[in-house]
Amino acid sequence: MKLSAMPQSRRDLLLFLTLLIPVFGVFLAMGPAYGARMSVEAACYAIIALGLTIQWGYAGQFNAGVMGFVALGGVSAMLLSVPPNPDFWNSDLPGELARVLLTLVAGIALVVATSRLHRLGVSRRIRTVLTVGVALIAYLTFINQLTPVASAIESQAGFIGGMGLPAWVGWLVGGALAGGIGYFIGHICLGLRSDYLAIATLGIAEIIKAFLKNADWLTRGTATVSPLPWPTPGAGELGFVLSRSIYLSITAVMIAVIFFLLHRAYHAPWGRTIRAIRDNEVSAAAMGKNINKRRLEIFVFGCVLMGIGGAALTSFNSIFDPSGYLPLNHTFLVLAMVILGGPGNNLGTLFGAVLVYIIWIMSAPVALFLMDLVVMAGQAWFGWESAGNLDSRALQARVFVIGLLISLVLRYAPKGLMPERVPHHR
Amino acid sequence: MPLLDAQDVHGGYGSMNILNGVDLAIEAHEIGVIVGPNGAGKSTMLKAIFGLLQVSQGSIRLRGEDITNVAPNKLVQMGMGFVPQEYNIFPSLTVQENLEMGAYIKPRPHTRLLDHVFELFPPLVEKRRQPAGELSGGQRQMVAMGRALMTEPGLLLMDEPTAGLSPLFMNEIFTRIKEINAAGVGILMVEQNAKQALGIADKGFVLAAGQNRFTDTGQNLLNDPEVARSFLGG
Amino acid sequence: MNELVFFINNVVVSGTVSSSIYAMGAIGVTLVFSIMRFAHFAHADMMTLGAFFVLGLTMLFPEVGVAVGLPSALILMPIAMVLTAIVAVGIDRAFYKPLRDHNVKPIVLVIGSLGVTLMLQGLIRLFAGTGSRSLYIAERKDIFRLELPGELATRPIVITEPQIILFFCTVGAVVALHWFLTRSRLGKAMRAMSDNPDLARVSGINTNTVIAVTWMIAGALATAAGTLLSLDVVLKPDLSFFLLLPIFAAAIVGGVGHPYGAIAGGFVVGFAETLAVFNWAVLLRPFQDMLPAGWELPTYLAFVGTEYKITVPFFILVAILVWRPTGLFKGKVL
Numbered sequence: 001m002k003l004s005a006m007p008q009s010r011r012d013l014l015l016f017l018t019l020l021i022p023v024f025g026v027f028l029a030m031g032p033a034y035g036a037r038m039s040v041e042a043a044c045y046a047i048i049a050l051g052l053t054i055q056w057g058y059a060g061q062f063n064a065g066v067m068g069f070v071a072l073g074g075v076s077a078m079l080l081s082v083p084p085n086p087d088f089w090n091s092d093l094p095g096e097l098a099r100v101l102l103t104l105v106a107g108i109a110l111v112v113a114t115s116r117l118h119r120l121g122v123s124r125r126i127r128t129v130l131t132v133g134v135a136l137i138a139y140l141t142f143i144n145q146l147t148p149v150a151s152a153i154e155s156q157a158g159f160i161g162g163m164g165l166p167a168w169v170g171w172l173v174g175g176a177l178a179g180g181i182g183y184f185i186g187h188i189c190l191g192l193r194s195d196y197l198a199i200a201t202l203g204i205a206e207i208i209k210a211f212l213k214n215a216d217w218l219t220r221g222t223a224t225v226s227p228l229p230w231p232t233p234g235a236g237e238l239g240f241v242l243s244r245s246i247y248l249s250i251t252a253v254m255i256a257v258i259f260f261l262l263h264r265a266y267h268a269p270w271g272r273t274i275r276a277i278r279d280n281e282v283s284a285a286a287m288g289k290n291i292n293k294r295r296l297e298i299f300v301f302g303c304v305l306m307g308i309g310g311a312a313l314t315s316f317n318s319i320f321d322p323s324g325y326l327p328l329n330h331t332f333l334v335l336a337m338v339i340l341g342g343p344g345n346n347l348g349t350l351f352g353a354v355l356v357y358i359i360w361i362m363s364a365p366v367a368l369f370l371m372d373l374v375v376m377a378g379q380a381w382f383g384w385e386s387a388g389n390l391d392s393r394a395l396q397a398r399v400f401v402i403g404l405l406i407s408l409v410l411r412y413a414p415k416g417l418m419p420e421r422v423p424h425h426r
Numbered sequence: 427m428p429l430l431d432a433q434d435v436h437g438g439y440g441s442m443n444i445l446n447g448v449d450l451a452i453e454a455h456e457i458g459v460i461v462g463p464n465g466a467g468k469s470t471m472l473k474a475i476f477g478l479l480q481v482s483q484g485s486i487r488l489r490g491e492d493i494t495n496v497a498p499n500k501l502v503q504m505g506m507g508f509v510p511q512e513y514n515i516f517p518s519l520t521v522q523e524n525l526e527m528g529a530y531i532k533p534r535p536h537t538r539l540l541d542h543v544f545e546l547f548p549p550l551v552e553k554r555r556q557p558a559g560e561l562s563g564g565q566r567q568m569v570a571m572g573r574a575l576m577t578e579p580g581l582l583l584m585d586e587p588t589a590g591l592s593p594l595f596m597n598e599i600f601t602r603i604k605e606i607n608a609a610g611v612g613i614l615m616v617e618q619n620a621k622q623a624l625g626i627a628d629k630g631f632v633l634a635a636g637q638n639r640f641t642d643t644g645q646n647l648l649n650d651p652e653v654a655r656s657f658l659g660g
Numbered sequence: 661m662n663e664l665v666f667f668i669n670n671v672v673v674s675g676t677v678s679s680s681i682y683a684m685g686a687i688g689v690t691l692v693f694s695i696m697r698f699a700h701f702a703h704a705d706m707m708t709l710g711a712f713f714v715l716g717l718t719m720l721f722p723e724v725g726v727a728v729g730l731p732s733a734l735i736l737m738p739i740a741m742v743l744t745a746i747v748a749v750g751i752d753r754a755f756y757k758p759l760r761d762h763n764v765k766p767i768v769l770v771i772g773s774l775g776v777t778l779m780l781q782g783l784i785r786l787f788a789g790t791g792s793r794s795l796y797i798a799e800r801k802d803i804f805r806l807e808l809p810g811e812l813a814t815r816p817i818v819i820t821e822p823q824i825i826l827f828f829c830t831v832g833a834v835v836a837l838h839w840f841l842t843r844s845r846l847g848k849a850m851r852a853m854s855d856n857p858d859l860a861r862v863s864g865i866n867t868n869t870v871i872a873v874t875w876m877i878a879g880a881l882a883t884a885a886g887t888l889l890s891l892d893v894v895l896k897p898d899l900s901f902f903l904l905l906p907i908f909a910a911a912i913v914g915g916v917g918h919p920y921g922a923i924a925g926g927f928v929v930g931f932a933e934t935l936a937v938f939n940w941a942v943l944l945r946p947f948q949d950m951l952p953a954g955w956e957l958p959t960y961l962a963f964v965g966t967e968y969k970i971t972v973p974f975f976i977l978v979a980i981l982v983w984r985p986t987g988l989f990k991g992k993v994l
Contacts, residue, residue: 060765060767062767062770062771064701064774136963139963140961140963144958144961188978188981188982189981192981192985193766194765194766194767194770195698195699195766195767195770196699196912196981196985198699198701198767198770199699199905199908199912199977200974200977200978200981202701202901202904202905203905203970203973203974203977204974206901206902206905206970206974207968207970207971207974210967210968210970210971211968213967214965214967214968327901328778332774332778335771335774339771392789392790393785393786393789396781396782396785396786396790397782397786398782399778399779399781399782399785400778400779400781400782400783400786401782402778403774403775403776403777403778403779403780403781403782404775404778404779405775406771406772406774406775406778407755407772407775407776407779410759410764410768410771410772410775411755411758411759414762414764414768
């Protein structure tokens with residue numbers, strides 16, 4: 001029976017069974033500890049990918065800055081779960097930092113107040129000029145106050161340290177933080193062509209990364225923070241395999257909850273509205289649907305999932321390294337998962353996350369193996385000199401593989417391996 | 427041999443059929459007019475002739491040669507011109523550049539062709555360096571027709587050339603159409619303004635639900651009480 | 661006066677340099693957008709690719725420039741422009757055209773171009789490694805120091821050879837593009853297709869030719885921008901997303917689909933960036949004496965640190981999207 005002719009549920013089952021082959025392959029080839037690590041990471045990626053699949057698959061919004069939201073989740077997991085830094089809290093720096101933050105709040109209040117001036121009869125043009133001017137002055141004041149405090153923190157205490165709360169609190173706050181930034185971006189871009197959303201999200205991701213990398217007082221920047229506590233017993237107590245399996249079960253529960261919520265939402269009137277907007281915006285608007293509000297909701301919701309997934313991933317890796325957030329690893333990898341699995345299909349996204357993650361971690365060793373083969377053949381037959389840095393170059397093969405994967409899927413399986421199932425309501 | 431001969435044309439957008447067997451034929455130097463209620467498939471028929479949508483059944487011939495589902499740019503080379511109803515000019519190009527685009531497939535220079543079009547539409551002469559998007563509705567329609575005439579077509583298809591124009595401009599456009607036709611160009615057009623259009627038509631085709639309801643000379647259709655009652659508003 | 665020289669060196673010269681690079685990139689992005697209606701995310705990597713072609717050619721023939729007195733890389737640049745143009749057309753045929761033929765939404769083409777970006781990045785790094793390279797192989801970079809007459813300025817205005825070349829190349833490219841778009845048959849066809857693709861097809865314009873020409877121009881300009889940038893600083897394989905944002909911002913500020921707007925946008929974004937990271941305290945220093953005693957001027961007064969340079973194009977982008985989404989010159993479709 002041809003794959004395309006099967007009923008969809010049987011086809012999905014078959015695909016998932018096939019997926020077991022590479023999964024077991026990794027366990028056998030690399031050992032159970034490595035396999036367990038891969039599974040947890042794939043599960044965290046699946047949460048992130050579910051965030052993208054509701055944005056892109058459900059609503060047709062293309063977020064090219066997943067990395068930024070993942071990093072926000074990561075920084076929040078770090079800040080909330082790492083133990084407090086006594087050097088910081090025992091100095092007079094917290095008070096100074098609070099004063100700077102108060103300046104910021106006052107500045108924002110002043111700017112907002114100025115932007116409302118037109119209600120007092122000031123002409124809109126003058127109001128805009130005034131608002132921009134006040135914003136500039138407030139910003140410069142804030143920066144000038146922050147700089148000395150920040151460098152004092154860096155020199156006296158290293159960084160402000162964490163709050164010593166359980167890791168899962170950090171995950172939730174990470175989701176909220178990512179959602180907040182998503183609200184800001186979505187508010188500006190969702191009414192425009194989707195290209196602009198892609199450009200803006202790409203930009204905000206780079207800015208978030210630049211901030212996390214350079215705000216040493218907050219994140220220790222490139223010096224990195226580790227270890228990050230797990231919400232579950234660590235490898236020191238239970239050994240690698242067991243501790244990772246418990247972590248995996250937590251992420252699995254999270255995925256199950258998200259699945260349940262998404263399933264409910266997708267089949268509720270809310271989900272129908274979202275799909276109606278995606279498929280035909282004009283008629284959805286004509287039916288009196290509040291398009292921009294629904295769009296914003298789904299975009300923010302997707303960002304929240306990315307933040308939570310990113311936080312879980314960062315906690316698992318137990319190190320917060322802002323330079324470790326790369327567009328390739330945290331945006332395009334997720335994109336490949338979603339479009340390969342089937343945008344708008346949650347099961348497909350899960351499938352894509354696992355499959356693409358295996359392709360991802362296996363492509364560097366495979367490429368190295370192939371290159372070694374070529375070099376050996378070259379040495380044997382033509383007397384080549386081997387170029388020294390094959391390892392780092394083989395790593396670059398992953399970039400190419402993900403790019404090729406995206407291009408091939410778009411061309412040959414534009415709806416993914418498990419296409420969205422459009423329910424027929426009576 | 428008829429200039430254009432379409433027989434039993436079926437077609438539409440995707441799986442939705444709009445044309446369910448339309449026949450029409452016009453001789454060289456004739457004006458053919460397609461009229462009918464909204465949704466009858468009038469514009470769709472023009473697009474089907476001009477290769478802008480897939481014809482699923484039936485045949486279309488130009489001077490005896492089969493042109494069913496031939497690409498538009500080939501049809502331009504075979505001597506057919508098309509004036510769409512809307513978006514029929516290049517707004518940021520000047521009037522002269524618009525006309526030059528019409529003659530894209532003709533060897534240069536285009537001086538003679540340009541002079542010919544400017545002779546037909548004198549108001550365009552002084553606007554030739556102005557972006558076409560800045561012109562009035564009637565002048566835009568002239569640019570659109572002029573652009574299609576630059577290839578010196580033997581058959582000109584026009585989709586509602588007077589839509590949205592004031593009565594004054596409407597008369598002007600009808601006069602130009604008669605002039606173009608007098609110069610030897612066969613014309614097939616869709617018109618909402620059925621009475622005036624049938625008045626200048628050699629052949630008239632009344633479509634309804636994607637099929638011919640009446641086919642006769644323009645004059646006979648105007649005088650036919652049933653056509654008048656059902657399609658010309660009494 | 662030394663402060664003024666500092667301003668000229670750090671703002672006027674370097675602002676013009678980055679503005680010209682952005683402008684050349686933005687023209688390509690805007691042309692692709694106006695013909696194919698999608699934001700081409702692989703553009704910055706096309707710049708890198710072109711510069712790597714130049715690097716390869718220069719390594720093969722390091723001495724060609726010596727006879728003329730210009731950098732070899734510059735002499736070999738036209739060949740690389742042709743190569744990149746061919747690659748650009750090839751990429752279109754292999755990856756974008758099949759998608760276009762399926763009538764996909766423009767955003768799918770955007771994703772396709774992200775796939776192409778990654779493939780280009782991967783290939784470039786696979787073959788050339790990840791380190792920085794200099795395009796000056798057999799020669800040295802000429803640096804001109806213009807001493808100012810008079811007693812007040814003791815420091816010279818510094819301008820380098822590649823900066824002068826960049827300036828002339830930008831002017832040349834803009835003039836050539838203007839001539840092409842307003843005088844040549846193909847250029848007019850390009851504008852026509854950007855105005856109204858359906859009518860262009862109906863007029864007998866071969867849209868595939870126009871698309872190919874668009875890619876050739878975009879590829880050639882990207883090569884020029886990438887090469888001149890690398891001549892001025894160094895050739896880095898990982899510039900991609902850092903170039904992409906200012907280039908897109910420039911194209912949108914100028915009004916998408918508007919080549920002249922893209923040039924203006926490039927200068928707006930380039931100078932905004934330079935002015936934002938410029939240390940204004942230097943210019944204020946001469947006025948220190950006028951302040952009452954006890955008032956200290958800050959030693960460092962810039963809007964953003966250089967590490968946050970990328971926020972400038974982003975906020976320009978946000979501002980223009982909020983206040984005037986069609987850009988300064990009334991661009992196309994939103």
